[in-house]
Structures are given as structure tokens and as C-alpha cells.
Amino acid sequence: MKKVIFVAGSHKASEHSLKLAEEVGKEIAENDCILICGGQTGVMEAACKGNSESNGTSVCVIPSENKKDxxxxxxxxxxxxxGFGRNFILVNSADAVILIEGQAGTMIEALASYLQKKSIIALTGSGGVSDKIKDTFLDDYNLTKILSAETPKEAVELALKKISGKGF
Amino acid sequence: MKKVIFVAGSHKASEHSLKLAEEVGKEIAENDCILICGGQTGVMEAACKGNSESNGTSVCVIPSENKKDxxxxxxxxxxxxxGFGRNFILVNSADAVILIEGQAGTMIEALASYLQKKSIIALTGSGGVSDKIKDTFLDDYNLTKILSAETPKEAVELALKKISGKGF
Amino acid sequence: MKKVIFVAGSHKASEHSLKLAEEVGKEIAENDCILICGGQTGVMEAACKGNSESNGTSVCVIPSENKKDxxxxxxxxxxxxxGFGRNFILVNSADAVILIEGQAGTMIEALASYLQKKSIIALTGSGGVSDKIKDTFLDDYNLTKILSAETPKEAVELALKKISGKGF
Amino acid sequence: MKKVIFVAGSHKASEHSLKLAEEVGKEIAENDCILICGGQTGVMEAACKGNSESNGTSVCVIPSENKKDxxxxxxxxxxxxxGFGRNFILVNSADAVILIEGQAGTMIEALASYLQKKSIIALTGSGGVSDKIKDTFLDDYNLTKILSAETPKEAVELALKKISGKGF
Known part of the structure; x- marks a missing residue:
């Protein structure tokens, strides 16, 4: 069974975030992991692009029932x-989660990951949800702290370290 | 078609929140609306209890496939x-949403309601998510502001006002 | 908790089947049960119509995320x-299932009900799936036999008998 | 985007069907397609095994939220x-469908594929649903005929032919 990293983020993202996402996608491929994401535009598309250019495999779980979307x-x-119930499928599939920028939809994915005590890494400097929730817990139960990383390389390395520490 | 009010909140709640939830359930029944909720314990159970005691109808969409849960x-x-993908079904079904206390799971329901621009009312003084997000927007898109109410009666009245303003 | 009867059938149905469905909806209301169905046209609409005219309560779980459908x-x-994954929710919710006419979609609902060993009653003379599968098992495991009824009144009576026999 | 073949069949299967499934999994790998299946035992496990031994990639969409299942x-x-709503996700993902043996659950997958007018190939001689529905339509709308193949190699070749004919 392959290790799976879920990349969550804005469907409309800044140029800077898109570059970060592309790098994250590339790093995932180069570390022989599977990229899973929501398969839409923005951060999702950029991560798939970087992954594809490094001959990686991305699995895209989209809301609709039509591949063309x-x-x-x-x-x-x-x-x-x-629909957006697919967010929970993405979370279930993840061995670790990397957040890039993000608004309300990404926050739902962060919260669902938190409730399942996944390893969650916020890529800092990307703005949005990522910068807001880094190094915090998402509610009063302190289930798992949101980790942070400053570069795509560091984010994927941290994800891998957490995954192997869990014995996957 | 009946008007439907979704009550979201903690499955483990304070005594105070449980009383508020019971009152909200009662008010929903007395205003001839349907209560929809997640059907579990805490705020959900208290809302159903209040609703039941006033001869209301509650529809409970639970995560599992077994009625006994x-x-x-x-x-x-x-x-x-x-599973928790059912949160989106609750949101889709709602003409208005009332939040009571709440932690990460309730925050997911608030965010999903926000993304659909539902009328969302945080019952203040109940603690948790409700008090944190009242009178704010949940991301940078400012889709719809979280409203607030100080009593169960006021919360249901505000919900009804918003529903009728939308022509339901 | 109220007893729930699921009515499944064609979204395009014959005049005869529509009349049967309307009668079934009426009988469900008069026996103080909840009608659950897919909320679309044909058999579903007719059952809701009959139910509504007898002041019953119908719960309609539709594929889309928009009430207006x-x-x-x-x-x-x-x-x-x-989407059509909602068929499983209808089955999960049912204390008994009544089939009227029906094509491939109804057959999926019959099979899902069969796998859960629900009491399934095919209303005969309505054509389609109902007449084809009455008094049979749906696979080699013989999980539960498809029962049959000749009139709407008989179908609902049989459903109620089965439900009470199961201790609901 | 890779071509995806969905293999559906019994979770408890005969030795003969398991061998057929293993061969089908192998053929899918050797033709550089992705195998998608329900990830459980029987036909699903055998198809994954054959696929794995030929260094293929299988995507397994399981009912539960736990990878270990x-x-x-x-x-x-x-x-x-x-849960079994995942059957619809498998169908949505498929460019073509191959049926091996199968009981009620497989029949649901066949019907869902039929409603979406997918290319469906029943592998004959495997018993169960496959032999019963080969060369038939599944309801009165004649949406798409169930095709048949006598060997795993022939089944995958027919799937590929249908996929390319559809311009994927």
C-alpha cells in the first residue's frame, strides 16, 4: 500500500501559493508517495501539475459524477x-495533510482532519487558513496540534517523518 | 413544504447549553417548523426532547446506517x-441554522452553512463555537455574516424572519 | 419514533401505477406512518400526493442539493x-418497502433492501420490476423473499404486520 | 488521465472465478490501465493480487473509513x-466495467453502470450474475446491452476497444 499525502487549499489562489503547491506536488512524487486532492482548480491543479511533471500519481476525488470536471x-x-461530502473521503484517505492558503472549504478539510487526529501541516507564508491556524489546536479538545513548515520541501519531509513515526 | 430549522451543537454540552437547546426545540415546534439535527447526544438530544414535549416533528440524520444509534x-x-458527510445533508435541508455551543464538528457545519449562504444564528452565552464566531464572516469572501441571538425565543424568531424574507 | 414505509417505483409510470401509488400514500397516512421516498416524479410524486391529501407526512430524500428539485x-x-447514493439512505430509513412498477433504479432499491433483509412488498399488477421479482429471492443467498400484495390496502397492511412482527 | 477499468464481483467467489479475476487484474496492468474495485475479499482481492504481481496500480474504494479494511x-x-453508496463512486470512475460471478451487490453495480450507459462486460463461465445477465438489457429502456467475453484476455481487450471507440 502506498503512502498518501492530501494537499488541501484554495481553488482560487495567489501566484505565490500556486508555486508552493506545484513544489509540494513535485516533492510528493519524488518521495514516491501518492498525491490525493480535490481535483479542482487553484492549489489542487498546481499540486497535480507539479506532481505530473515529476511523473507522480495523483488521485483526484471530485465533487461531481463527471470525470470531465x-x-x-x-x-x-x-x-x-x-458534492463536498467528498472532503471527508479525502481526509479518510490521507496519511498526512498539507494545507496551502485556503478559505472556508479548506478549513472544513482541516477540521475533519483534526477530528481524525491526522498529521496536519500548514505551509506558512501562503496566507489564508494556513497562516491562521498553524501551531494551534482547532477546538477545546486539543486532539492534535496543527504543525507548520516554511517550505514545500520541509512540509513533505515533515509529513513523511510523521507517517513513518506512525508505522505506516 | 414545511420550513426546516437545523440545530447544530456539541454532542457533549454544558447543562446551560442543554437547557437552551431544549428551549430552541420547543420554540421550533410551537412555530410549526420541522427541527432537523444530527440525532446524537448533547445539544441534539436536548433539542429533540424539547421539540417532542411540544409535539413537534424532528428529523434526525445520523451518521450510521442503524436507526438504533x-x-x-x-x-x-x-x-x-x-458518516460525518451527513453534515452536508443537514445543511442542504436547512432553511435556517441555529448554533448552540459547539466544537470542531459544529464548526464544520457552520462553515458548510456559510458556503451555502444560509441564515446562521449563533445563540450567545452557550460557549464554544457559537460565541467565537457570532457577528463575524467565516472567511475572506464575506459570503454571509453569522447572526446572533441572546435567547432561544429570539433565535427562532430571527430564523423565521430570515426564512420569510427569503420567500420560503 | 414513527414507523417509516419506503415507497419505491418508476419516475415515469403508467396511469394505473400512479393511482396505486396515490392509494398507497393515502393508506400510509391513515395508518399514522411516515412515507419516505425519493421525492421525484411518477410513483414518488403520486405517493406524496395521496399522502398529502390525507394529511400525512412524507420525507423526500432527493439526489440533488437543491430543495426545489x-x-x-x-x-x-x-x-x-x-446523487443516487441516496437510494441507500432511503433503504436504511425504511421499516418496510413497497415496490410499484419500477425499472433499473427501482431494482437497485429492491436489491439494497434485500441485502439488508428488509420486508419488501411488490404491489402486483403494476408491471415492471414489481411483477418480475414478486415471490422470489434476489440472489443465491436467499436472504429474504420478496412478498406480494394485490391492492394498496393489502400492501400497507402487510407492511404494518411485518413491522410489528419485528418489534418496531 | 489514465484509463480505468472497474472489476465487480463476489466477495465470496469460487476458485475458478478467483483465477479469472487474477487474470483480469494482470491483463489490466499489462495494458497500462488502472484497476478500480471495491477493495474487499473474493473477486476484488484476486483482481488486486493479479494486478499487483504485474506491477499495476489498483485503486480500492472501500465502504468503511478505515484503510485497514x-x-x-x-x-x-x-x-x-x-458504506455501499461507494458502489456508485466505483461506477462513476469507470471507463468500462467487467463483471465476474457476483450476487446481489454485483447486480447493483451492474444496474448502476447500465443507468450510466457504461460499457459492461460479463465474463462468462464465472457463474452468478455474470452468466445471468450477459447479452441482455437490464430494463425496458434498453440503455446499453451487457456484452460478454469468454476469457479474461478477451474481456480486457473488449473493454479497451470500447474505451477507445468512445474517444477516451
Whole structure:
């Protein structure tokens, strides 16, 4: 079974965040992990692009039931047909989660990951949700602290370290 | 078609929040609306209890596929079998949303409601998510402001006002 | 908790089947049960219509995330947003299932009900799936036999008998 | 985007069907397609095993939200957390469908594929649903005929032919 890293972030992102996402996608491929994401535009598309250029495998679980709604860099498209309920499938599939920028939708994914005590890494300097929630707990139960990383390379390395520490 | 008010909140709640939830459930019944909720313990159970005691109808969409996992005050149990993806079904079903206390799970429901621009009312003084997010927007897109109410009666009245303003 | 009867059938149905469905909806109301169905046209709409005219309560779990896609006789609309995956939610919710006419979609609902060993009653003379599968098992495991009834009244009576026999 | 073949069949299968499934998994790998399946035992496990031994990639969408419930030959596990609603995700993801043996659950997958007019190939001689529905339509709308193949090699070749004919 391959290790799976979930990249979550804005469907409309800054140029800077897109570059970060592309790098994260590349690092995931080079570390022989699977990229999983929501398969839409913005951070998702950029991560798939970087992953694809490094011959990685991305699994894109999209809201609709039509493959054509995925971005063109996805290697394997899973049309969930369950709308944004697919966010929970992404979280279930993740061995670790990397957040890049992000607004309300990304926050839902962060919270769902938190409730499952996944290793969550906020890539700092990308703005949005990532910078807001880094180094915090997301509610009063202190289930798992949101970690932070300053570069794509550091984010993926931290994800891998957490995954191997968990014995996956 | 009946008007539907979604009550979201902690599955483990304070005595004060449970009283508030019970009152909200009662007010919903007395205003001839349907109560929809997650059908579990805490705020959900208290809302169903209050609703039941005023001869209301509560529809409880639970995570599991087994009716027996619902609290005993639910009038109609919908076992979704889709886990916490059921949160989105609750939001889709709502004409308005009332938040009572709440932690990470409730925050997911608030965010999903926000993304759909539902009328969302935080019952203040209940602690948790409700007090934290009242009178704010939940991301940089300012889709809809979280409203607030100080009593159960005021919360349900505000919900009804918002619903009728939308022409339901 | 109320007893729930799931009515499944064609979204395009014969005049005869529509009349049967309307009668079934009426019988469900008169026996103080909840009607649950897919909330679309044909058999579903007719069952809701009959139910509504007898002041019953119908819960309609529709595929889309938009309430407006339900037929106009639904009392409570649950927009699942999960497409035809909602068929499983209907089955999970049912204490008994009545089939009227039906094609491939209804057959999926019959099979899902069969796998859960629900009491399934095919209303005969309605054509389609109902007449094909009455008095049979749906696979080699013989989990539960598809029962049959010749009239709407008989179908609902049989459903109630089965439900009470199961101790609901 | 990679071509995806969905293999559906019994979770308890005959020795003969398991061998057929293993061969189908192998053929899918050797033709550089992705195998998608339900990730459980029987036909699913055998297809993953054959695929794995030929260095293929299998994507396994399982009912539960726990990766550990997948069979050990899956390369990428997607824990849907939506129970048997995941059958629709498998169908949505498929460019073509191959049926091996099968009982009620497989019949649901065949019907869902039929409703989406997918290319469906029943591998004959495997018993169960496959032999029963080959060369038929599944309801009165004649949406798409169930094709048949006598060997694993022939089944995968037919799937590929259908996929390319559709311009994927």
C-alpha cells in the first residue's frame, strides 16, 4: 500500500501559493508517495501539475459524477458524485495533510482532519487558513496540534517523518 | 413544504447549553417548523426532547446506517450511512441554522452553512463555537455574516424572519 | 419514533401505477406512518400526493442539493447532494418497502433492501420490476423473499404486520 | 488521465472465478490501465493480487473509513466512509466495467453502470450474475446491452476497444 499525502487549499489562489503547491506536488512524487486532492482548480491543479511533471500519481476525488470536471493534470479521477461530502473521503484517505492558503472549504478539510487526529501541516507564508491556524489546536479538545513548515520541501519531509513515526 | 430549522451543537454540552437547546426545540415546534439535527447526544438530544414535549416533528440524520444509534426523542430517523458527510445533508435541508455551543464538528457545519449562504444564528452565552464566531464572516469572501441571538425565543424568531424574507 | 414505509417505483409510470401509488400514500397516512421516498416524479410524486391529501407526512430524500428539485407534494425535503447514493439512505430509513412498477433504479432499491433483509412488498399488477421479482429471492443467498400484495390496502397492511412482527 | 477499468464481483467467489479475476487484474496492468474495485475479499482481492504481481496500480474504494479494511493487494486505498453508496463512486470512475460471478451487490453495480450507459462486460463461465445477465438489457429502456467475453484476455481487450471507440 502506498503512502498518501492530501494537499488541501484554495481553488482560487495567489501566484505565490500556486508555486508552493506545484513544489509540494513535485516533492510528493519524488518521495514516491501518492498525491490525493480535490481535483479542482487553484492549489489542487498546481499540486497535480507539479506532481505530473515529476511523473507522480495523483488521485483526484471530485465533487461531481463527471470525470470531465477534473483539472487536466490529474492522473486518476474519482468522480464521487457526493458534492463536498467528498472532503471527508479525502481526509479518510490521507496519511498526512498539507494545507496551502485556503478559505472556508479548506478549513472544513482541516477540521475533519483534526477530528481524525491526522498529521496536519500548514505551509506558512501562503496566507489564508494556513497562516491562521498553524501551531494551534482547532477546538477545546486539543486532539492534535496543527504543525507548520516554511517550505514545500520541509512540509513533505515533515509529513513523511510523521507517517513513518506512525508505522505506516 | 414545511420550513426546516437545523440545530447544530456539541454532542457533549454544558447543562446551560442543554437547557437552551431544549428551549430552541420547543420554540421550533410551537412555530410549526420541522427541527432537523444530527440525532446524537448533547445539544441534539436536548433539542429533540424539547421539540417532542411540544409535539413537534424532528428529523434526525445520523451518521450510521442503524436507526438504533439515534437519541430516543427523534421522531423520524434517517440513518445516512455516510458518516460525518451527513453534515452536508443537514445543511442542504436547512432553511435556517441555529448554533448552540459547539466544537470542531459544529464548526464544520457552520462553515458548510456559510458556503451555502444560509441564515446562521449563533445563540450567545452557550460557549464554544457559537460565541467565537457570532457577528463575524467565516472567511475572506464575506459570503454571509453569522447572526446572533441572546435567547432561544429570539433565535427562532430571527430564523423565521430570515426564512420569510427569503420567500420560503 | 414513527414507523417509516419506503415507497419505491418508476419516475415515469403508467396511469394505473400512479393511482396505486396515490392509494398507497393515502393508506400510509391513515395508518399514522411516515412515507419516505425519493421525492421525484411518477410513483414518488403520486405517493406524496395521496399522502398529502390525507394529511400525512412524507420525507423526500432527493439526489440533488437543491430543495426545489423535489415534487410539490413532499412535506419535508432532504436534499442529499449525493446523487443516487441516496437510494441507500432511503433503504436504511425504511421499516418496510413497497415496490410499484419500477425499472433499473427501482431494482437497485429492491436489491439494497434485500441485502439488508428488509420486508419488501411488490404491489402486483403494476408491471415492471414489481411483477418480475414478486415471490422470489434476489440472489443465491436467499436472504429474504420478496412478498406480494394485490391492492394498496393489502400492501400497507402487510407492511404494518411485518413491522410489528419485528418489534418496531 | 489514465484509463480505468472497474472489476465487480463476489466477495465470496469460487476458485475458478478467483483465477479469472487474477487474470483480469494482470491483463489490466499489462495494458497500462488502472484497476478500480471495491477493495474487499473474493473477486476484488484476486483482481488486486493479479494486478499487483504485474506491477499495476489498483485503486480500492472501500465502504468503511478505515484503510485497514482493504485487502492487502490494494495499491491505493480510498476509504469512502459511505458504506455501499461507494458502489456508485466505483461506477462513476469507470471507463468500462467487467463483471465476474457476483450476487446481489454485483447486480447493483451492474444496474448502476447500465443507468450510466457504461460499457459492461460479463465474463462468462464465472457463474452468478455474470452468466445471468450477459447479452441482455437490464430494463425496458434498453440503455446499453451487457456484452460478454469468454476469457479474461478477451474481456480486457473488449473493454479497451470500447474505451477507445468512445474517444477516451
Amino acid at each position: 477534473a483539472n487536466k493534470y490529474c492522473s486518476i479521477v474519482i468522480p464521487s458524485g457526493i | 439515534a437519541n430516543k426523542y427523534c421522531s423520524i430517523v434517517i440513518p445516512s450511512g455516510i | 423535489a415534487n410539490k407534494y413532499c412535506s419535508i425535503v432532504i436534499p442529499s447532494g449525493i | 482493504a485487502n492487502k493487494y490494494c495499491s491505493i486505498v480510498i476509504p469512502s466512509g459511505i
